Amino acid sequence: MPDAPNLFVDIPTSIPAELFTTLLDGLPAVRIERIVSHGHASPEGFWYDQGTSEWVLVLRGAARLRFEGEEPIELAPGSYVNIPARRRHRVEWTTPDEQTVWLAIHY
Amino acid sequence: MPDAPNLFVDIPTSIPAELFTTLLDGLPAVRIERIVSHGHASPEGFWYDQGTSEWVLVLRGAARLRFEGEEPIELAPGSYVNIPARRRHRVEWTTPDEQTVWLAIHY
Numbered sequence: 001m002p003d004a005p006n007l008f009v010d011i012p013t014s015i016p017a018e019l020f021t022t023l024l025d026g027l028p029a030v031r032i033e034r035i036v037s038h039g040h041a042s043p044e045g046f047w048y049d050q051g052t053s054e055w056v057l058v059l060r061g062a063a064r065l066r067f068e069g070e071e072p073i074e075l076a077p078g079s080y081v082n083i084p085a086r087r088r089h090r091v092e093w094t095t096p097d098e099q100t101v102w103l104a105i106h107y
Numbered sequence: 108m109p110d111a112p113n114l115f116v117d118i119p120t121s122i123p124a125e126l127f128t129t130l131l132d133g134l135p136a137v138r139i140e141r142i143v144s145h146g147h148a149s150p151e152g153f154w155y156d157q158g159t160s161e162w163v164l165v166l167r168g169a170a171r172l173r174f175e176g177e178e179p180i181e182l183a184p185g186s187y188v189n190i191p192a193r194r195r196h197r198v199e200w201t202t203p204d205e206q207t208v209w210l211a212i213h214y
Binding site for chain 1: 108109110111112113114115116130131133136137139160162164166171172178179180181182183184185186187188189210212214
């Protein structure tokens with residue numbers, strides 16, 4: 001019986017930069033992406049400011065996401081956040097203890 | 108620090124019918140849904156035939172998905188499958204041993 005592709009495989013042990021992998025490109029409606037972080041954070045003072053909306057889900061690891069002007073939000077496996085277009089945000093922290101695997105849906 | 112909503116919480120222990128929960132309704136572009144199965148399968152001889160495309164990811168548990176005229180595909184946590192609109196398919200099996208949690212993105 002064939003196996004489906006699996007987003008937990010083919011992750012290198014060492015990822016000097018965050019790793020972005022497109023899983024589905026159903027453009028223009030949607031793009032689904034795997035992101036792997038390992039202690040990474042957005043550069044100091046940097047804010048993402050995106051023209052499209054993004055829904056993110058943490059699958060493994062731990063992270064903190066901050067919207068401009070708000071407290072950081074704690075993310076554990078299963079946690080999800082919707083980031084509307086033009087809502088400024090940054091990744092404050094990802095755990096150094098293990099890889100954090102995210103699913104991001106750009107729509 | 109506030110916690111984000113988590114898709115692994117608020118799942119009843121007993122689910123007589125499969126449980127469908129909309130997590131994001133970004134219509135018309137996208138709809139994101141959690142599905143919880145526990146030994147459920149599509150009715151014998153039944154095929155889903157949807158007007159929109161659907162990308163599914165298994166987060167927990169185990170399942171088998173079949174496209175019409177093909178072998179079933181084995182799904183474990185992390186496995187994902189894209190189901191184009193009008194591609195007839197069915198859920199052949201989900202494990203009776205634990206709950207299977209799916210993420211479905213309709214686009």
